[in-house]
Amino acid sequence: MILNRLENSRRKGGQRSNVHRNQTSCGVRGQGLREWPNSLTMVPCCQVLHGKNWPVGFPQKDFSVPRKRIKIKQKVEYLSILDGDGHVDAALDPKLDGDLSLHIYRLMLSARLLDERCIKMQRQGRIGTYGPCRGQEACHCAATVVMKPEDWVVHAFREPGSFYHRGWPLETVLKFWGGYEEGCRPPDGVNDTPIAVPIASQIPHAMGIAWGMKLRGDNRAVLCYCGDGGTSEGDFHEALNFAGVYNLPVVFFIQNNQWAISIPREAQTASETIAQKCVAYGFDGLQLDGNDPLAVYVGTKEAVDRAKSDGGPTLIEAVTYRLGVHTTADDPTKYRSDEEVKRWEKLDPIPRFQKYLLNRKLLDKKLVDEIEKDVLKEVADAVDRYEASRDVDPLECFPHTYAELPDELIEQKEEFRAALERENVGMGH
Numbered sequence: 001m002i003l004n005r006l007e008n009s010r011r012k013g014g015q016r017s018n019v020h021r022n023q024t025s026c027g028v029r030g031q032g033l034r035e036w037p038n039s040l041t042m043v044p045c046c047q048v049l050h051g052k053n054w055p056v057g058f059p060q061k062d063f064s065v066p067r068k069r070i071k072i073k074q075k076v077e078y079l080s081i082l083d084g085d086g087h088v089d090a091a092l093d094p095k096l097d098g099d100l101s102l103h104i105y106r107l108m109l110s111a112r113l114l115d116e117r118c119i120k121m122q123r124q125g126r127i128g129t130y131g132p133c134r135g136q137e138a139c140h141c142a143a144t145v146v147m148k149p150e151d152w153v154v155h156a157f158r159e160p161g162s163f164y165h166r167g168w169p170l171e172t173v174l175k176f177w178g179g180y181e182e183g184c185r186p187p188d189g190v191n192d193t194p195i196a197v198p199i200a201s202q203i204p205h206a207m208g209i210a211w212g213m214k215l216r217g218d219n220r221a222v223l224c225y226c227g228d229g230g231t232s233e234g235d236f237h238e239a240l241n242f243a244g245v246y247n248l249p250v251v252f253f254i255q256n257n258q259w260a261i262s263i264p265r266e267a268q269t270a271s272e273t274i275a276q277k278c279v280a281y282g283f284d285g286l287q288l289d290g291n292d293p294l295a296v297y298v299g300t301k302e303a304v305d306r307a308k309s310d311g312g313p314t315l316i317e318a319v320t321y322r323l324g325v326h327t328t329a330d331d332p333t334k335y336r337s338d339e340e341v342k343r344w345e346k347l348d349p350i351p352r353f354q355k356y357l358l359n360r361k362l363l364d365k366k367l368v369d370e371i372e373k374d375v376l377k378e379v380a381d382a383v384d385r386y387e388a389s390r391d392v393d394p395l396e397c398f399p400h401t402y403a404e405l406p407d408e409l410i411e412q413k414e415e416f417r418a419a420l421e422r423e424n425v426g427m428g429h
Helices: 002-013 019-023 045-050 098-123 137-144 160-165 170-177 203-216 228-232 234-245 275-281 293-308 338-345 349-359 365-388 407-422
Strands: 033-035 042-044 076-079 152-154 222-227 250-256 284-289 314-319
Touching: 076 275, 076 293, 098 137, 098 160, 098 170, 098 293, 098 349, 098 365, 137 160, 137 222, 137 250, 137 293, 137 314, 137 349, 152 203, 160 170, 170 365, 203 222, 203 234, 203 250, 222 228, 222 293, 228 234, 228 250, 234 250, 234 275, 250 293, 275 284, 275 314, 284 293, 293 314, 293 349
Parallel strands: 076 284, 152 222, 222 250, 250 314, 284 314
Antiparallel strands: 033 042
């Protein structure tokens, strides 16, 4: 069409067309003349590409485009402080005070013992499907203690120690896994989001909270938990891109437990690390030993302090391992070997941290037994409170979505009521 317009213009003006000659002047097949918008001026492609009248592909004096490595200012580091036997690198030891150290240990033990009790309860039909965290306790327990009450924590679902530290009663967590919506509600005054089982759906929420903080000028930060499988979701990349562009005060904490249900880490991404994905979004990353509570604490605190100093987001990859099942509906023997699990059991974070505390004389055998006894009682009491609060009308699942129930839900409600009466099922079931 452009050439026809030019030819018509030539005929009207009595001018000769140079179209064919100029089309070959670049000397490159497929590269001809360009018409600028709203004009019939035709220029060679070489001028568009190089800003000068020199054919593409031809040598030219004093002109070169050397290949060179692009300098990336973002950095990705690795951090580990404790070895597998609980020995510490003295130069890196944060030397946390005794109370905080014992608190982290207690949180980790609480998560482990609650896990064990919940699995038994699920097998007995006393709660629904449960997602344990055995082996990952250091990730969330040592990270969440960094956050102040005014900060926000955005959870996934495998962080019971974090819930407990942030003020969630253990029976509330039990209610969630028992199918009660009340179990998804953070306590009043606690800056946490609800438990999120959908993969990576919580990450844009964390970014949004951080953006709100920045707009208001709050000196706060957001800590967001996610699993390695979540890094394959679009929500992950969209949130990180936005956080990088707007330099938001958020720490994305990825618990890389090596398996996204039955999908191994190497099938998730070809990246050498998950931490390096930060480079694409313009901020720093850190890979750390997720079974080392000291490394988790130090790495998270550095990231949170940087976020509160207008240093922007950080992506943390905590390398850990899910020692148990993905959920109680899972059979990991179908996709991983016992040998692999045994290798990781040697890096179990609880005995590893316990050895460190024993070496520091913050723990002794008597105190270890006392803490375990206290935690077992706390878990047992929480189970009693949970089961005492189950006097709930099953029909309560209907009225909380719509202001007025649509006809199809009214029909389903009546059908459900009839089924309950037929099966003689009453309150609390």
